[in-house]
Structure formats: C-alpha cells, structure tokens
Amino acid sequence: GEDVEQSLFLSVREGDSSVINCTYTDSSSTYLYWYKQEPGAGLQLLTYIFSNMDMKQDQRLTVLLNKKDKHLSLRIADTQTGDSAIYFCAESPNSGGYQKVTFGTGTKLQVIP
C-alpha cells in the first residue's frame, strides 16, 4: 500500500531556515500536501502542490517536489517560534472518486529562540 515517511523531529534556531523532508511510495500521487498541527489543535492545511509542478512558493514557505525520487520538502524561511508545531506530509492519487489521502507520521519542529 501507499506509504509516506518523515523524520520525527527537527530542531532549528530562530531566524534560520527549516527544511522538512518527506518521501512517498505511490507513483500515482497527484496531490501532495503539507499540514501544520499546533499543540491542542487539529491539522491545518498549509499548502499543496500538484504532481506536474516542481516548486511552489507562498510567502515564507517553499515546497519542492522531485517526482522521480518521490521526494517532497517544505522549506520555511526565517523560522519563528510560532512555527513550532508538527508538520504532516500527505499524498493523494487522482482516483476520480474518493480522494484517499495518506498521511506521514509527522515531523515535530522545535524552534530555539
């Protein structure tokens, strides 16, 4: 079945860039997502990218997709303490019907002041 893998933990200093990586196995993945979960809250969609794109930038966030290696990354520029959260990578095939989304295990980002 489909699998999405992430490292469990990342620590960065405030002001540095953070790069959170994700690999997936489903070659039919069409939609790839990054979600953010703050303590005590649900997951919030940060950004998404279609498989026909290599990069997407949205303010401090840059998503890079290497479809050949099935590798997705999220770069957060000028990381702030408010960016401390768990970040989930997720993928979905273009099934045309039910959009089965597979989530990774989440990467906990710790920002050190």
Place this chain on the structure above:
Amino acid sequence: DADVTQTPRNRITKTGKRIMLECSQTKGHDRMYWYRQDPGLGLRLIYYSFDVKDINKGEISDGYSVSRQAQAKFSLSLESAIPNQTALYFCATSGGAERNYGYTFGSGTRLTVV
C-alpha cells in the same frame, strides 16, 4: 464558529463502556472522515463517508462504528471501549470545488480509556 466542530474535546471513560464522539460541519462538504492520531504513527483512517447513504471502512475500523445522521453530522462510536483506543480522534471534511485541495479538520477529541 469553527467550520468543523467536535464534541467532546476531552473524555475519560472506563473499559467496556460505549462512547460516542460527535462531529458537525458548516462547510457544506459532502465527504467526512474519522481519523485517530497516535504518537509516532501519524493519522490512520477509521471510517469515511461520501454522503449520507455512503459509509466505508478505513484501515482500522475494528471496534468502531459510525453514523451519518445528516450531511453535516458524522458520529463515531466505540461499542465497548478498550485501553488501546486511547488516542486523539479527528474528524475531517472535504468536498465541492475544494475537493482536491485538502481536508478541513476539527480540533480533535482526546479520549482516554482506563
């Protein structure tokens, strides 16, 4: 008001008890999902529903049941709670023109079975 509301936010129950977690949404989405989150395991799908008459099992449906009472309401029941069902439970929705653009999640229900 939140787009997706889950009740209760926290619940402690005893082994063997029946418990219901409720989810309601104001997004107008046709699709609703129940996930559980465990540390180090990410999110696992319990049940999903495309509309009121369509209910489907996810990857870990054993020990759970659901009811889609209306398009806006989707409840999850634990028929006889056991300690390994202690987890954080999330309801999510998707649909309409936003169907491919990710889910909207509720804030979660933290369930502890003792």
